[in-house]
Amino acid sequence: MPAKKNAAQPAPSAAATTQSSTTAAGSVPASAPAAAPSAKNSPANWDKVLQNIYQYYMKETPQRTKLIDVFLVFIAVVGALQFLYCILAGNYPFNAFLSGFGATVGQFVLTISLRIQTTAANKSEFPEISPERAFADYVVCSLILHFFCVNFIN
Amino acid sequence: MRFSVASTLLALASIASAASSWTFSDGTVQVTSKAGNDAVAKFSADDRVQNTLTLGHQDKLKVTLTTKEGSKAKRPHQAFLVVKEASGLEAPFPLTVKESGKGTVEITQKDLPVQLLLSQEPLEASLVLGSFGSTKGSVTPVFDFTVKLDPATAVPSYEKPLRYGKLAEIHHIFRADPKNPPRIVSVAFSLAVLATIPALFIGWFAIGGNFAHVQKALSSAPISHVVFFGSIVAMEGVFFLYYTKWNLFQTLPAIGAVGVAAFLSGTKALGEVQRRRLAGER
Amino acid sequence: MWSILSVAAALFAAAVSAVSTSGNRLLVVLDDVAEKEAYGQFLGDLTARGFQVSYETPRSEGLTLFHLGERTYDHLLFLPSKVKGLGPNLTPNRLVDFVNANGNILVALSSTVPASTSLVSLLSELDISLPVERTGTVVDHFNYDTISAAESHDVLVLDAPSSIRPGLKPYFELPGGVLAFPHAVGHVLGSGPLLTPIVRAPATAYSYNPKEQAEVLDADELFAAGQQLALVSVMQARNSARVTVLGSAEMLQDKWLDAEVAKLGGKSTKTENKEFARRVAGWTFQEIGVLRVNSVEHHLQGSEELNPGIYRVKNDVSYTISLSEYVWDKWVPFVLPEDDLLQLEFSMLSPFHRLNLELKGTTDDAAIYGVSFTLPDQHGIFNFMVNYKRSFLTNVEEKNTVSVRHFAHDEWPRSFVISGAWPWISGIGATVTGFLGFCAIWMYSKPVGKKN
Secondary structure, eight states: OHHHHHHTTTTHHHHHHHHHHHHHHHTTTTTOOOOHHHHOOOOOGGGHHHHHHHHHHHSOHHHHHHHHHHHHHHHHHHHHHHHHHHHHHHSHHHHHHHHHHEEEEHHHHHHHHHHHOOOOGGTTOOOOOHHHHHHHHHHHHHHHHHHHHHHHOO | OOOHHHHHHHHHHSSSSOSSBBBEEEEEEEEOOOOOOOOEEEEEOOOOOOOEEEETTTEEEEEEEEEEEEEEOOEEEEEEEEETTTTSSSEEEEEEEOOEEEEEEEEEEGGGGEEEEEEHHHHEEEEEEESSSSBBEEHHHHHHHHEEOOOOOOOOOOOOOOOOOOOOBBBOOOOOOOOOOOOHHHHOOOOOOOHHHHHHHHHHHHHTTTOOTTTHHHHHSSSHHHHHHHHHHHHHHHHHHHHTOOOHHHHHHHHHHHHHHHHHHHHHHHHHHHHHTTTTTT | HHHHHHHHHHHHHHHSOOOOOOOEEEEEEOOOGGGGGGHHHHHHHHHHOOOOOEEOTTTTTTSEEEEEESSSSSSSEOOOOSSSSGGGGGOOHHHHHHHHHTTTEEEEOOOTTTOOHHHHHHHHHTTTEOOGGGGOOOOOSSBBBBTTTTTTOEEEEEOSOSSSSSSOOOOSOTOOOEEEEOOOBEEEEEEEOTTEEEOOTTTTTTEEOOTTSSSSOOOOGGBBBBOEEEEEEEEEEEESSSEEEEEEGGGGGGHHHHHHOOOSSSSSEEOOOHHHHHHHHHTTTTTEEEEEEEEEEETTTTTOOOOSEEEETTTTEEEEEEEEEEETTTTEEEOTTOOOOOOEEEESSSSEEEOOOOOEESSSSEEEEEEEOOSSSEEEEEEEEEEEEEEEEEEEEEEEEEEOOOTTTTSSSGGGSSSGGGHHHHHHHHHHHHHHHHHHHHHHHHOOHHHO
16 A cells, blocks of 8 residues: 555656646646756756746746736845845834835735736636736735835834 | 940040059960960050960860959959950950959850951950949950951851941933944935836836827726726825825825725726727737 | 811911920829929920820829720820839730820830839830840949949940931930930840930940849849940831830939039039930920921923823933921921932832932922932833931831833834835835836736737
C-alpha cells in the first residue's frame, strides 16, 4: 500500500505546481507543461524559459488584463517603497504606516480579485458574475478601503 | 539639652575644689583574649592609658580599681564606666563596688550597643564617681579602645528608627518623545512614491491603454457616465475633506448622497459598458 | 464645605474665647481634692485660659470618662495618687479608649509616690517604660540644686531645652532658662516615631530605687542612666490625640514655678518652670501645635474650573493648600519649622511625583502653599496627597483623588504635522489616484490589437 501511494504521489503535486504557475503567468493551462520540464532539465537556460514565459504572456494575455497587471505592479511598487521607508526610518507614527501600507495591500488584493473574476479563462468558475458586476463590487470595496485608511491615518 | 561628659568636666574644673572629692587608685584595665592579644595597662586619676586597646569578639575587658573619698577608701553610690562614641552616644556600665572600695566591671562585645560596635573611631571610656552629700563627684577619662568585630560573622546592622520628617523629592521621568526621521529622507520617499503615478500612466500607454471610448460612452449614456465617474471622484473628494476639516457627522451624509448617485448612475453606465462588450468592442 | 466649616469655626471661636481646639472640659485626677491647693497657680492659669476644670479622686463613684459612648471630658490630667490601681473607671483600657476618642492626657509622676498600675500599663502600651516597682528617683551628683537638695541630690537643675531636634517647631524651647525637676521619675522610650523626648536627663544622671538601693546600686539592677533617661516626653497618636509624661509633678507646684535654684558652684537663678508648664499643658491640651486645612485647590493651568475630577496625561496642573495653625487663642498662618518642607505627592500606589510646596501667600489666618507641575505620562486613578506628619503638630493627611486619562483620539498631532508620516500619506494619495485612473482606463480604454 505505502509503495503504491508513493508512486501516486508525484502526479497531484505536479498538477498543483502547474496550476499555480499558470495563475502566475495569468493564462491558459496549456503553457505550463512546456515550462515546467525545461526548468527541471537544465538550470542553465533559465533565461530561455523566462523569455518563453514573457513571450507567451505578451502574446496570449488580453490587453485588458495587461492593464490590470500594470496597475498591480504599480501598487506593489508603492507598497514596497513604503515598507522600505518603514525599515529605514522607523515606524513612527505607526498608525500612518499601517494605513498607508494597508491601503496598498488592500488595493492589491481587491485588484487581484477583479482580475480573477474578469479573466476570460476563469469564466466557467464565475458563471453568474459579469465583468461589469465584478467591477462594481471592486469600486465599492475600494471606496470602503480608502475610507478606512483615511480615517486611520488621522 | 545635651550634657556631655567633657563639658561637665570643664564645668567641674572651673570650680575651686575646696571640699574633698571622689577619686580612685590602683586603676587597672585588662583585656583577656582567647586569641592571645592579652594586654594590661594601669591608670590613675591624672594619668590615662596612652595606647588604644583592642577588644576582639571573644575578648573580655576588665577594669579594677579602688574608689576613694578624699584619701580614704570608700564606696560611692555611683560608679560607672561610661563608654562614649565620637558622636556623643554613651553607654554606662556600673561597677560592682565592695564596702572596701574595690570595684570591678567586665565588658564584652555582647554588652555594647550596636551603634558603638559599628563606630569607626576608638571608643572613649570614662569613669564617673559620685555620691550623696557634699563630696564632689568626678569624671575621669581613663582609656580608649577599638572594637574588632568577628570577621566570620555578619556585621551587625543598625537600622535607624523611623522618624517623621521631610523626604527626598521625586520627579517623574517622562518617556522620551518619539523622534521623526530626518526630514530629507521623508521628503525623498514621498517624492519617490508620488513619482510612481506618472510611471503608472506611462506604463498603461506603453501597452496601448487609452481613453478612446470616452466619446462613445458619452454619446450613448452621457448623464450616467458623467455622474458615475464624477461620483467616484467626488467620493474621494469627500474623503479628502474628511481628512482635512470635516468631522464624521458631516462626512456620513455626504457619503450617503454620493453613494446613492453612484449606485443609480452606475447601473446605467456599466450597462452601457456591457453593451459595448457584447458588441465586441472591448 | 470649607465655608461652612470656617463659619462653624468662627462661631465656636466667638463662643469660647481662648481655649483649646478640642474642647475645654478638663478632669484633674488626684488623691485628695484638697491637694489641688499645691498646684493653685498652674490650675488657675488653666482656668483663666478657658478650661472648665473638674476634680475627682480615683475612688469617686460618679467618675466616668464616657457617657452614652461620648467622652464626658476632653482632657485628663493625672497628678500623683497613692492608690495602687485607679479603679474600674480608669482602667488602662478605658484610658486607651479615651485617647482613641481624641482625648488628651497629661500624666505627672513623682518619685515620692509609686505610679498607679493603670498609668504604668497605659504608658507601656505607648512604649514608654517606667522603672520596676513603679518607683525610682533620678539623681545627678553633678547637676543638683544646692539650695534645696544639697545632701540628697534629687532636685535636678537642667538647662531648658534649646534645640530638641531639627525640623520641629520650637514650642518647648526656652533658651537660656533653667528648669528644676524635684523628685523626678525617669522613663525610657521605645523607638516609635510617635514618641518625642522633650527633656532628657544629663549624661551623669541615673535612676535608682531609694528604698532598696539607698546604700549600694547593684550593677545588674540599674534601670537606666544618662541620656537614655527621659524626664519629659510627648506622644501624639495617629488620630492626633496627645499624651504627655511629665517626670516630676512637683515642678507644677506653686513653690517650684519660680523657685530660686542654684547649680553646683553656680549662682542662684529663677527657674522657668512656670512657662515650661504652661507650654507643656498647652501643647497637650491642643492649644498650640494644631493645624487646620482650610482648603485644597487644584486646577488645569489656563482653566477656570476648580478641582476637576479628570485630567489628561501630561497636563500642566497647579495645586494649592491653605493651612492655619492654632496658637493659644487664634488661628494664624502656618509657617513651616526651619529645615522642614511641606510636600505634595502625586501617587498611584507609589508616588510618581513628590514635590516641595512653596509659600504662595498668606492671609490673616492662613498660609497658602502651592506648586505647579506636569502630570506623569501614565493614565489611571491618582491622588494629590499631602501627608504632613510631624512631631508636635497634628497630622495633616489630605487626599484628593482624580482620574488621569489618555489622549482622546482627536488630541493627537495630525499625521500631516509629523514629517515622518509624509511618505505614507503620499502612499494613500498614490493608491487613490492610481485607483481613479484605473477606473477610467477600465471603462473607457479602446481595445488594441487582436481580441482574444
